[in-house]
Amino acid sequence: MHLANALTSNKTLVILNLANTLVGDEGAKYLASGLKLNQALVRLSLNDSKVTNIGARHLIEGLKVNRSLTKLFLGLKQIGIEEMRECQKTLERNKMAKQKRFLDTLNSDEKAPWNRSRVMFVGHGKAGKTATVRSLLGQPFTEEWDSTIGATLLESKQNVIEDGNWSKVKQPKTKQQMRYSARHAALIMINASSKLKPVKGKLFARLFGNNRSSRIRVRKTSISFVEPILKINCNKNGPPVEGIDSQRDDFMISFQDPYSREDVNSYQGSESSGNSDESEVQLEIENIPDVVKIEAEEESCESIKGEQEEYRIGIQENGNDSTIVTAQNSGQHDIKQKFYERLLVEARHDSETLNLSLWDFGGQEVFYSMHQLFLTKTGVYVLVFDVREVSNEDRRQNALQYLSFWLNSVRLHSSKSPLLLVGTCINDVQDCESLMAVENSIVSLIGDNFAQVVMNSEEDLSFFPIDNKVGRGIGKLRSVLGAEARKESSSRQVPVRWLALLDEMIFNNEKDHYIELADAKAIGTRIGIKQSTEQEAALSLFHEFGLICHLTMTETLKNVVIIHPQWLLDSLSKVIRDSTLHKFNQNEIERFGLTEDVQRTYEKAVVSRDFLEYIWEKDQVDFLIDVMKHTMLMSDWNFSNDRCYLVPSLLKDDIELGKGDIRDDGIW
16 A cells, blocks of 8 residues: 555656565555556566455456556466457557647747766876866776877766766667667656646547557657557466466557567566466457557658648668658658557656766876867856875965966856866875965955855865865765756756657767758757747757757858767877877878977967878867867968978977078978
């Protein structure tokens, strides 16, 4: 009874395994009452739980009202065929209703908070930015770690509900798992599930009557109703059942999505009776027109003519990813994606997590001019410094100058974004006098000019002291960072169509590093974002979150959308780098005859076309040169017979010129 009561208010549990328990018919009655109010549970296992035909009838009544359950495991010993059929029909209804709502949502203008933010780690070189990122992700401290070249992008999740820990996002196995719009649509479905009313009466009869070819209209899309497979899980040790050839102990009633090749056994796992010698069969039952056997390889495809519109529905195979294809006379295409039950499971998890795009910027001065292209007005900034440098009187002034530079840089790009100052290596500064010297220096530096700085109220400090070697202060920093990031993400409502635009740009152009703005807008128009201002607003949002790079300083830059920001960062960092820390393969440089080119680049800040083609592997050389010119990272050098360019950020503060240093070709 207590479990049934919990189900009435549950909004998070999606899988409930009660196999091999003493639920019985009385327990099934209470579960059925809970299912009537539950809109979250997707799978329920009652294998070998003493539920008979009587309990099955109670469950059927609950399923007639429930809208979420699509998979039900029951024991076959005492369950009748009629009850099997009734359960299957209601599960079919739920599955098809979810498909309808999923496509409806994808093709709607509905919005929901996008649990996403961006965290940018900045500061002087060797301050411990990368070590701090690793600590926040729960990774071990590494004494020897290469200095960051340019910047490194990482995707992370923070579990908001449970422990608040961060974890690095693993690469999804399928494109469907990667698509932002599918997960966002599923999240909207979950948020709206409590408001849904049961499907019943005439609507139920119309959608799921005796007509084996019932169709559901989904806005301007129609889905062919392909009859489901009734899957039977067989245990050879069970007693014989009249009318079924092999011996079976339990079965799973499940409406298998005709658009999915998903193996039902993958959902069973621990629900099986424990016998490893199992087989799966498909059951054909005579005189039951609603249950038929279809082959897994079959496809459903038909043309449906409506009022002045024609639709063609079917399955298009794209590698391992199947999508529902729709085409219309109007020239506008509905967003098309396949619905998986696990999307709802993942979306529920997403609702409890915060997705973070972590940008770890290299701290060497040579990178500063490049970083200005990627600092945005949205997100959370973390300014990392070494407390040992500030506590030391001889090095304090120099350390404070770097801090002042970054404080002003962040304020220039975003005067309202939260900014946390993080002091590393705190265990090396133990005496109170030194700690007070650090605090007083920071307070004096901040003054009244940086209201965006987040104070460490718990320790009454203006910065967050941590030590990455032992993990000191990491939990507190993680918690405060997550709270600041959530404040921003929760207030921003993002339309699902916008994320469909992001999906189309990224996943349909995987081999390209960038696309033309006109092409991005054409995609937006095709999926229903018709206004140019809205299209550009969506691109601006994705840029702010660090998912793309869309620079708008000039018309030339504005006409290009970089869909892989790390590629652009890596490409620029092959030119703009600290040659004393980040060296090239000397043997390879000599083999290509570029020794003098490298020397000229990092001593005189003049780079040759030959060297650019080498470091960029002759890929998009003209495009990258154009980007660097329009962002003022490079300019033509017209004092040489060779094609050369000046890179101002590589210029040294002091250059000594001796007799004969200026050559006839203009190179000193």
